[in-house]
Amino acid sequence: MLEINDLKKIYGDRTVLDIDKLKMNKGETVVIVGPNGSGKSTLLKILSGVIAKSEGSFGFDGELYYLPQQSIPFRKSVRKNILFSAKDSTDKEQRCNELLKELQLMHLADKNAKGLSGGECQRLALGRILINKCDLLLLDEPSSAADIEGTEIIENAIKRYREETGCAILMTTHSPRQALNLADRIIMLREGRIVEEGRPEQLLSAPQTEWGRKFIGMWKID
C-alpha cells in the first residue's frame, strides 16, 4: 500500500527526518507518536506532496487525501465547505448530510465556517476529507483542538470511514488514548528516526529502547 525507503528531509545541516524503511498494508491504521519536532508532520507533508523530500523514495497505490494540522475553513457555509471539497457525484448532497449529522454540525450547516470554534473547525475539516473515497488517508493531529466529546466524534467518524472504505490511515497524535484506540500499529519517532514500532499492546508491555520506556512512562492514559 505504502512503502518508504531511506526517506530524508534536510534543512541546511539539520536532518529533521530520516526513515530507513516503513511499509503499510491495505486497510491498516498506523499512528505516529513522538515529541514536538520529531518529524511527524514533516513525514505527512512529504507524502502528501506539500513539501519535497531531500533524499530517498516512497510510493503508494491509489488516491491519497491529507488533513493538515491547520486546515483553513473556507469563507462559505459549513455545508458548502463540505460540498466544495467533494468530487462530482450524484450522491454528494446525501453524503454531505450524513457527515453533518455524524460530525454533529447539522445545526451549523448554514452558518459561515469562519465563525466556528477550533474544535468545530476540526470536525468540519475532517468532513471535507471524508466526503470523498480514498485509499490512503493522512491525518495530522485530527483532534488536537477538540474537547473530549469532539475527540470521540472525530474518532468514531474515522473508524466508520475506515470500515466502509477499507482505506489505510497514517496519522499523528499527541494523545496516547487516541493512539491506542485507533492504531493497528504505533510508530515512535524521535529526532526524525523511528525508535519503536509495534502493535499497541506490544509497545506498552515491552518497549525496546530506554527512550521508548521513558516516553511510554510519561503517557497518562485516561
Next chain:
Amino acid sequence: MNMDRELFQILGVTLRMSLFSTCISCLIGMPLGVLTGKGDFKGKGTIKKLTGTLMGLPPVVAGLIVYMLFSKNGPLGALGLLFTVEVMVVAQCILITPVVIGITESMTSINAKSISETAKGLNFSKRKTALLLLSENKQALLSVVLTAFGRSIAEVGAVSLVGGNIQWKTRVMTTAIMLETNKGNFSFALALGIVLLLISLIVNVLASVLVKEDKNA
C-alpha cells in the same frame, strides 16, 4: 456650457485611463503577488527585490522611459501611440503593477500557505486552488484594487509627459488641475480637485458595500 462639456470630457478620459490601468495592473500583478506570497520557488527573492525597487519608481522616470520607447525614433515609435490615452495607460501600468504585486504578496502571504496546504490535501486542481486563494482573499484584494485605482487617478508626472495634456484628447483631472493652477484659475483648479475627491469617495463607498455584502453572504 463649453466648460461643462470639457469637464465631462476630462472626467471621461480620467476614468477611462484609471479603470484600464487598474484592471491591467491587477490582472498582471495579483497572480504574481499571490504566487510570491504562496510559496518558495527559485527567483522569488529576485522578484521581491525588483518589485520593492519598482514600487519606489518616480512617475516622471516611468514617463520618460515610456516616452523614449514610444517617441518617433524609439523602438515602439511605429505604433504612433505617443500622446494618446493608450500610452498613458502603459505608463500607469508600469507604475502601478509593482505596487499591486507588493501589496498582494504581503496581504496573501498571511494565509496563502495554509490555504494551499489545505487545497493540496483535498486534491484540488491548480485552477480550483487559484480560485480558492482569490476568493479567500477577496477583501484584501479589493483594497489592492482601491490602492491601484487611487494611485492611478492621482498620478500626474508620467501622464503629462507621455500624454502631453492635450485639450479634448489626453487631458485628465490631475493635469488639468496643474494647468489651471499655473494659469492662476485657483477656484476652477480647486473645483476639479473636489470632483477628483468625490470620485475617490464614490469608489470607496462602492467597495465598502461590496465588502459588507460579502461578509453577510
